[in-house]
Amino acid sequence: RMRYVPVKTAEQQAALMLLGVREQLVARRTQLSNTIRGHAAEFGLIAAKGLDKLAAFLATIKQDDRVPALARELFAMLARQYDQVQVELKAVEAKLVAWHRADAMSRRLAQIPGVGPVTAAALVMKAPDPHAFRSGRLFAAWLGLTPKDHSTAGKTRLGKITRAGDERLRQLLVVGATSVVKQAMAKDSGPHWLVELLKRKTPKLAAVALANKMARIAWKLMTTAQEYDSARLNARADQAPAAA
Secondary structure (H helix, E strand, O other), rough: OOOOOOOOOOHHHHHEEEEEEHHHHHHHHHHHHHHHHHHHOOOOOOOOOHHHHHHHHHHHHHHHHOHHHHHHHHHHHHHHHHHHHHHHHHHHHHHHHHHHHHHHHHHHHHOOOOOHHHHHHHHHHHHHOOOOOOOOOHHHHHHOOOEOOOOOOOOEEEEOOOOHHHHHHHHHHHHHHHHHHHHHHHOOOHHHHHHHHHHHHHHHHHHHHHHHHHHHHHHHHHHHHOOOOHHHHHHHHOOOOOOO
């Protein structure tokens, strides 16, 4: 059951580089944001959560006379670095979206609820040949989204997900699934099986289960070149909610 990764072309490697550079810039942005907030807290200045609040927070620090001049200069330096990272990140994401729009398979995958351009492009770029997997379940297992089996003496005992495979792909799918779960909880609507699952399980467990289903759907679309059909999927889930 070994999955051999084919040798990538120079163009494919350049596309993968887009994802790597984006991850690095996102990590750098988070690091700068935490650094600014941490130093500001030393002066008794607290900002609301969210990256969109940081610009206004830095403007407030710049005009606050309680902050020493030296500290304001350093905050200004960090602000310039943060702005530069934002500019570079937007440029990389624009290139990634352009790649996504030019790829037919990536566009099909983005039709799945919870799968955006970044996740769709990552699936196309990082996943091996989907035809190498006999089923969507095996593809989900390759991503580490299936539970560990601790069954013994005829008793079925399933543990946490294995977390095997590509960590970044799994993370993107779980984050996308989490957004769908939040919408379902806020609007009390969504796929029947998900609404019923949320009545019995925590949102986190429901998000992982949904990420598993998203991976299976992605495998189906990649192997058959079909379009995503939400009406057909919901009808099948209503007929057999236990199988979902």
